[in-house]
Amino acid sequence: EAGVTQSPTHLIKTRGQQATLRCSPISGHTSVYWYQQALGLGLQFLLWYDEGEERNRGNFPPRFSGRQFPNYSSELNVNALELEDSALYLCASSLLKSPLHFGNGTRLTVT
Amino acid sequence: GENVEQHPSTLSVQEGDSAVIKCTYSDSASNYFPWYKQELGKRPQLIIDIRSNVGEKKDQRIAVTLNKTAKHFSLHITETQPEDSAVYFCAASKEGFQKLVFGTGTRLLVSP
Numbered sequence: 001e002a003g004v005t006q007s008p009t010h011l012i013k014t015r016g017q018q019a020t021l022r023c024s025p026i027s028g029h030t031s032v033y034w035y036q037q038a039l040g041l042g043l044q045f046l047l048w049y050d051e052g053e054e055r056n057r058g059n060f061p062p063r064f065s066g067r068q069f070p071n072y073s074s075e076l077n078v079n080a081l082e083l084e085d086s087a088l089y090l091c092a093s094s095l096l097k098s099p100l101h102f103g104n105g106t107r108l109t110v111t
Numbered sequence: 112g113e114n115v116e117q118h119p120s121t122l123s124v125q126e127g128d129s130a131v132i133k134c135t136y137s138d139s140a141s142n143y144f145p146w147y148k149q150e151l152g153k154r155p156q157l158i159i160d161i162r163s164n165v166g167e168k169k170d171q172r173i174a175v176t177l178n179k180t181a182k183h184f185s186l187h188i189t190e191t192q193p194e195d196s197a198v199y200f201c202a203a204s205k206e207g208f209q210k211l212v213f214g215t216g217t218r219l220l221v222s223p
Contacts, residue, residue: 003154004154018223029208035213036222041215042115042117042200042213042214042216043202043211043213044173044213045202045210045211045212045213048209048210055209056209056210058210067190098218099145099156099157099160100145100211101155102147102154102155102156103154104153105154111181
């Protein structure tokens with residue numbers, strides 16, 4: 001089966017711009033999670049979507065937002081980019097009672 | 112909220128040796144503890160997990176132990192091989208698979 005796919009692989013933006021990251025879950029998975037992996041840090045929980053609704057969010061400012069579409073794919077938007085937003089953004093999907101499966105991530109660089 | 116601490120941050124062993132990575136968690140309500148392996152440039156992959164009603168779980172060369180009283184759990188890798196070299200992350204959750212809180216990772220280097 002196809003795994004979790006994320007696009008783009010790399011994204012370079014300048015400070016103040018907006019970034020949009022996309023994620024397609026494994027077929028049949030209804031939950032999508034977003035994590036930020038900054039250099040030297042662990043995975044920080046950003047957002048959890050299930051059945052099209054935001055179920056929970058981590059300790060991130062409101063300029064981090066997203067949505068989940070009817071086909072369960074998801075989009076993460078980061079507004080007013082700051083240098084410290086540079087990180088690997090990982091998407092994961094699951095069924096409610098199953099472990100998380102991660103995508104390869106989007107490397108966001110803010111200059 | 113939950114806080115997960117992971118040690119050591121780096122671990123170097125010789126091929127064939129055992130490796131142990133330890134994690135502590137703060138929320139006694141946590142009930143699910145997975146371990147992920149992330150090879151360089153690749154996605155994190157689940158290698159083993161344990162629930163709070165089990166004290167130990169083993170899968171070939173990998174085992175995880177859980178001490179609920181002390182609120183810590185450990186990953187044990189026996190007979191290490193160079194392909195075990197990667198960053199390993201522990202995580203904890205009190206909501207099953209939702210809202211995992213990850214440790215900061217351990218970079219394991221296995222030298223031939």
